[in-house]
Amino acid sequence: MSRKAHGLRAWVLQRISAVYLAAYFLLTSTYLVARSPGSYEAWRGWLADPWVNLATGLFILSLLVHAWVGIRDVVMDYVPHMGLRVSLFAVIGLTLAGCGIWSLRILFSV
Amino acid sequence: MRTTENRPRFLNLLQIRMPIGAVASIAHRISGVLLFLILPAAVFLLELSVRSPEGFDQARGILHAPLVQLLGLVLAWALLHHLLAGIRFLLLDLEIGIERKQARVSAWLVNLGAPLLLLLVLGAML
Numbered sequence: 001m002s003r004k005a006h007g008l009r010a011w012v013l014q015r016i017s018a019v020y021l022a023a024y025f026l027l028t029s030t031y032l033v034a035r036s037p038g039s040y041e042a043w044r045g046w047l048a049d050p051w052v053n054l055a056t057g058l059f060i061l062s063l064l065v066h067a068w069v070g071i072r073d074v075v076m077d078y079v080p081h082m083g084l085r086v087s088l089f090a091v092i093g094l095t096l097a098g099c100g101i102w103s104l105r106i107l108f109s110v
Numbered sequence: 111m112r113t114t115e116n117r118p119r120f121l122n123l124l125q126i127r128m129p130i131g132a133v134a135s136i137a138h139r140i141s142g143v144l145l146f147l148i149l150p151a152a153v154f155l156l157e158l159s160v161r162s163p164e165g166f167d168q169a170r171g172i173l174h175a176p177l178v179q180l181l182g183l184v185l186a187w188a189l190l191h192h193l194l195a196g197i198r199f200l201l202l203d204l205e206i207g208i209e210r211k212q213a214r215v216s217a218w219l220v221n222l223g224a225p226l227l228l229l230l231v232l233g234a235m236l
Contacts, residue, residue, distance in 0.1 A: 015200060019200070022193060040159075040162075040166035043159060043166060044160055063149075067142075067145075067146050067149070096149075099149045099150055099153050106153070
C-alpha cells in the first residue's frame with residue numbers, strides 16, 4: 001500500500017467530512033434554537049422525520065471518519081512508542097465503532 | 111524518501127515557541143480530543159432521551175446538573191473553537207488568507223472568536 005496515497009485519502013476524507021459536519025451543526029442548531037422540541041414527542045418526532053434521520057445518519061458516519069483521522073494524527077504525532085500507539089489505535093477504533101453502531105441503532109429505532 | 115519514521119517525534123509543547131497560529135492549531139487539536147472523549151456520553155444521552163418520556167426528563171435533568179453545565183461550557187468552547195479553526199484551515203487549504211499577516215489576524219479572530227461567541231450564546235440563553 002502506498003503511504004503517500006494513504007495520507008492523501010485521509011486528508012481528503014477529513015476535509016469532506018468537516019464540511020458536512022459544519023453544515024449539519026449550523027443547520028440543526030439554528031433549527032433547534034428557533035423551534036426547540038421541548039417535549040419527548042416533539043424531540044422523537046423531529047428525529048423520526050425521514051430527512052432529519054437520513055441527515056443525522058450521514059452526520060454520524062462523517063463524525064466517525066473525521067474523528068478517526070483526527071485522533072489518529074494526534075496519536076501518531078505524540079505517541080512514539082509503537083506498542084502504546086497500536087494499543088491506543090485499538091481502543092480508539094473500538095470506541096468509535098461502538099459509538100457508531102450504538103447511535104445508528106438508536107437512530108433507526110426512532 | 112520520507113517515511114513515517116521521519117515524522118517529527120517527541121514534540122515537547124512546553125519548549126516550542128508558539129506563534130498565534132500555533133496556539134490556534136494546538137487548541138484545535140485539544141478541542142478535537144475533548145469532543146472525541148465526550149462521544150460515549152453524548153450517545154448515552156441520545157439513547158436516554160428517545161427511550162421513553164421518563165428518559166427524556168432524566169436526560170434533561172442530567173444536562174441541568176451544575177457540574178454537567180460546567181463541563182458543557184468547556185465542550186461548547188471546544189466545539190466553537192474546533193468549528194472556527196476548522197473553517198480557517200479549510201480556507202488556508204484553498205490558499206485564502208495564506209499571507210503571514212492575514213493568517214495571524216485570522217488566528218487571533220479564531221482564538222478570541224470562540225470565547226466571545228460562547229459569551230454571546232450564554233447571554234442569549236440567560
